[in-house]
Amino acid sequence: MSRRLVPAVLLLVLLLGIGLLMGRAGFVVLNVPEAVTAGTFEAMRGDLRQMRAFLQRMPKGADLHTHLSGAVYAERLVAWASQDGLCLSRPEQVLLPRPSDARDDAPCGADPGLVPVAEAVSGPGGQRVFDLLVDAYSMRAFVPTPQVPSGHDQFFASFGKFGPATGGADTPARLDRVAEMTVDQLRIYDAASVQYAEFMFTFLESAERRRLAAAIGTQTEPKAMLAALQRAGLKEFVRRRADELEGLTARIDALLGCAGAADRPGCGVAYRFIAQVNRNSPLAEVFVQTAVAAALVRAAPRIVVGLNYVGPEDYRTALHDYGTHMSYVASLAPPDVPVAMHAGELWLGLVPPSDLDFHIRAAVEVAGARRIGHGTAIGFERDMPGLLAEMARRKVAVEIALTSSDVILGVRGREHPITTYVAAGVPVVLATDDAGVSRIDLTNEYVRAARDHGFDYRALKNFARTSIRSAFLPEAEKAAQMQKLDAAFSRFEQREAQRLSMGERAQALLAEIIRGSRRGGGAAL
Missing domain, CATH: 3.20.20.140 (Metal-dependent hydrolases)
Known part of the structure; x- marks a missing residue:
């Protein structure tokens, strides 16, 4: 056996022994990969980037x-509006269907305040218009104003602005x-x-x-x-x-x-x-x-x-x-x-x-x-x-x-x-x-x-x-x-445990046993 593995193996044996002893006090020996995964997650609390990556991988049912x-991001809505030939009312950033009597040379009618979305988001000023539409159709960069004084108002008003793009x-x-x-x-x-x-x-x-x-x-x-x-x-x-x-x-x-x-x-x-x-x-x-x-x-x-x-x-x-x-x-x-x-x-x-x-x-x-x-x-x-x-x-x-x-x-x-x-x-x-x-x-x-x-x-x-x-x-x-879902969790926990070295797994197990004892319950090993 490698000399570097000896301390880790001894620590793991010690932890399992502790776990078995705790079993006499009401602790249950069940699922080592789950316990390792739980201990690993607790160690991530100081690093939100690691926590985000972990939870992205985790099965979520x-x-x-x-x-x-409302699930669709505004960028997709703007793309569909351009594709469908919808019109934009510039002052309110509201999408409107193309008028039934529109002509090819005036696809949104005679009102200068109405322009095709595709036209509005293209050209030199297109990015600025695009950004305004994304902000209008979501909570991105929301800042209260006298006209829209709360997140509540911004949130619910957005649906009436982008509705035609959803059908x-x-x-x-x-x-x-x-x-x-x-x-x-x-x-x-x-x-x-x-x-x-x-x-x-x-x-x-x-x-x-x-x-x-x-x-x-x-x-x-x-x-x-x-x-x-x-x-x-x-x-x-x-x-x-x-x-x-x-x-x-x-x-x-x-x-x-x-x-x-x-x-x-x-x-x-x-x-x-x-x-x-x-x-x-x-x-x-x-x-x-x-x-x-x-x-x-x-x-x-x-x-x-x-x-x-x-x-x-x-x-x-x-x-x-x-x-x-x-x-x-x-x-x-x-x-x-x-x-x-x-x-x-x-x-x-x-x-x-x-x-x-x-x-x-x-x-x-x-x-x-x-x-x-x-x-x-x-x-x-x-x-x-x-x-x-x-x-x-x-x-x-x-x-x-x-x-x-x-x-x-x-x-x-x-x-x-x-x-x-x-x-x-x-x-x-x-x-x-x-x-x-x-x-x-x-x-x-x-x-x-x-x-x-x-x-x-x-x-x-x-x-x-x-x-x-x-x-x-x-x-x-x-x-x-x-x-x-249970099968997905089993695979996930096995993979998370395999990411760790033997010593890291032992540390995660120990941390989980200690945390379980502090809760007054049993860490599920």
Whole structure:
């Protein structure tokens, strides 16, 4: 044996002996590669670059809370706008469709304030315009102004500026863009060791929404409203849309090109869609969207797996109609339609205290939500301990988007309730919300969880496993995804351990044993 290996081997034997002795005191001898990996991660806390690289490699399960259009980075949106011949309103940096009566010599009409995007971002001043568009469509370089005084306002205003680049009113063209956006995100997730995603998207255009809402007339009782929609052709509309979604998945498959080449980027990531409902619409339109979303889940369960109410929860309509909205979900969705609900994306000062103390509870108890999006305002809920206990008992997961809570609500660090949820036994998953608008990725959220809240490797690993357990998938598919994740973690931990010398592994084990004893529990060896 090499003389240099003798001390390391002796140290490793000593550590294993300590571990076995500790086993008598309640410590469990289980998984050496996991323990080495956990110890190695703790040693990285002083080096955020090493931590970022480690967490980029680490399997992260699923991103269950991501808005597809908001996930796209602004640079891609500008490229699509140029490709599609969209027009730019310079003063507001707003994208607009090309006018129907436009001529070749004036593609955006006679208004000098409207120019083709492709023209605006080219030429000597093109880079300056491009930079302004990226800033307008995201949180990059955001500085409050009298016109846009908060990150909240900048964040939500961005969607109305870049909307036409994510697809127009023409359904086939719109679904083509949805396919492109989806493929882009699947490739990004693949590179970040994410294996599953549920994309939120709106599958009901505003014109169709208004037509169906008009059929409701003066009805206000949910059963009568649904009957009116059924007479107006709800079933036929949903059937057509389900067929179109089958075509969408075929386009996604074609763009990925996985047939016979499963190792291509993105091919290893499974996905489903969540049907969005705009909560800041007139009541009849909210009911229509909810009815269509629930019907799509039933008609195309392998494509659309749930519904979610979206849009600023603090807007006047969302606040005024919140209770009615929850009753709509209760009448149209559960128990067979999974519901994820944006709830508690609020904070003191943004809204009056009376609007802070019931949203999460109503989403859980009235709407039957299986997952809560954000849940930032849990500390303001009536009987918070009781609500947390109920969420833990029902296994209602909370989708935590740390960066989103920071840029929208200004809630960060110790103010954020993620540790409250964990301590109460509520399932917690980390999510991006709108990665493109926030200029982040899922790895960033794991970094923030470790850096700002002190979560260790095993806690982060549990977040990843919880994300698969909380997915809106049939049990057999969920089990297969969990098996895939566990296998990925096993490979990851083996590779991380193999990066180290024998002595470094022994040091990592010792550090983990000591850390476990200080916690009053047992390091899993």
